Amino acid sequence: MKMLAFRYHGPNDMRLEEVEAPQVAVGELIVEMESASFCGTDLRIVHGNHRHYPAGTVRTPGHELVGRISQIGEGVKGYELGQRVFVAPNIGCGHCEECISGNNNLCTDFNALGITLDGAFAQSVRVPANAVKQGNIMPIGENVDPAVAALIEPFACVLRGQRPLNIQPGEVVLVMGAGPIGIMHLKLARLKGAGQVIVSEPVAERREQAAAFGADRVVDPFNEDLKAVLQANSHGRGADAIIIAAPVNALQEQSLDLAAVGGRISFFGGLPKDKPTIQFNSNLVHYKELIVSATTACSTDNCRQAANIVNSGRVDLSPLVSARVRLADAAEGLRLAEDRKSLKVVLVP
Numbered sequence: 427m428k429m430l431a432f433r434y435h436g437p438n439d440m441r442l443e444e445v446e447a448p449q450v451a452v453g454e455l456i457v458e459m460e461s462a463s464f465c466g467t468d469l470r471i472v473h474g475n476h477r478h479y480p481a482g483t484v485r486t487p488g489h490e491l492v493g494r495i496s497q498i499g500e501g502v503k504g505y506e507l508g509q510r511v512f513v514a515p516n517i518g519c520g521h522c523e524e525c526i527s528g529n530n531n532l533c534t535d536f537n538a539l540g541i542t543l544d545g546a547f548a549q550s551v552r553v554p555a556n557a558v559k560q561g562n563i564m565p566i567g568e569n570v571d572p573a574v575a576a577l578i579e580p581f582a583c584v585l586r587g588q589r590p591l592n593i594q595p596g597e598v599v600l601v602m603g604a605g606p607i608g609i610m611h612l613k614l615a616r617l618k619g620a621g622q623v624i625v626s627e628p629v630a631e632r633r634e635q636a637a638a639f640g641a642d643r644v645v646d647p648f649n650e651d652l653k654a655v656l657q658a659n660s661h662g663r664g665a666d667a668i669i670i671a672a673p674v675n676a677l678q679e680q681s682l683d684l685a686a687v688g689g690r691i692s693f694f695g696g697l698p699k700d701k702p703t704i705q706f707n708s709n710l711v712h713y714k715e716l717i718v719s720a721t722t723a724c725s726t727d728n729c730r731q732a733a734n735i736v737n738s739g740r741v742d743l744s745p746l747v748s749a750r751v752r753l754a755d756a757a758e759g760l761r762l763a764e765d766r767k768s769l770k771v772v773l774v775p
């Protein structure tokens with residue numbers, strides 16, 4: 427049987443094509459895609475900038491997947507045909523120190539849907555036996571919009587990113603970059619009781635979106651003095667927590683200066699791979715006792731927590747879905763995902 431898939435054939439060469447549909451094997455599940463959202467990682471892949479897509483790779487990207495179980499392999503228990511599930515994309519070996527301690531995103535022997543394995547930009551997706559065994563399949567309520575549930579993966583990354591920041595009620599939080607990830611950081615900081623969330627973003631549409639999503643103050647960093655705004659809103663102290671949700675070297679450098687004494691910083695977004703170094707004022711870290719942290723992707727445990735939050739309705743991610751595009755029109759979806767105005771673009775069958 428054939429199915430439709432949106433496949434990578436090389437840098438800037440994505441093709442919508444008919445491929446062989448996956449057939450279930452022992453221990454596996456097949457999930458029929460209901461929603462698959464585009465992510466910054468997918469854009470990196472498309473442009474040939476992803477380390478797991480070396481020259482010659484032909485693969486289906488997509489790692490933000492919600493769908494219905496359409497085939498159940500021999501030996502798999504606890505799931506039903508037709509059940510709606512979110513699939514946590516990162517699959518560790520299951521027995522190294524990282525996996526055992528719940529950090530399977532850091533496993534050196536890892537696989538991931540849409541990264542090293544065929545992913546979600548297709549009608550059906552094979553979930554390998556070790557992923558099924560390790561609990562990567564998470565039930566999603568029938569009342570939850572599957573397009574919103576697909577955002578569990580990026581939200582899990584955001585949860586992971588904020589863990590080292592330990593945001594306390596009343597604190598001043600600065601989010602640099604108001605793309606979909608920046609907006610999720612804003613929402614989570616709110617949930618944690620931040621006193622003020624200030625969002626810095628150069629694109630006007632994105633500033634407006636951030637304001638609509640509950641930012642206390644939005645700043646245009648090219649036309650306003652961000653440091654002065656922060657000081658005016660923090661009794662001159664600066665930000666208690668700073669999240670850099672944009673791949674911009676200068677923002678990482680600047681954040682050390684913008685942080686309050688005792689501030690915590692997350693270098694959330696990775697930098698361009700040909701320009702990964704920054705000027706790091708170590709004395710600012712020293713004299714202000716700053717904590718500079720970073721995270722990469724998300725563990726299955728982070729997904730579990732994000733799925734619980736989304737299933738509970740405690741954080742409403744639905745306004746983040748800015749477009750739903752049919753898989754057959756995936757090229758249009760990709761164009762929208764790159765326009766710097768869309769939040770999350772979600773493929774649907």
Ligand SMILES: [Zn+2]
Pocket residue numbers: 465466467489490579580
């Ligand atoms: Zn993602």
Ligand SMILES: [Zn+2]
Pocket residue numbers: 518519520521522523524525526530533534535
């Ligand atoms: Zn491992």
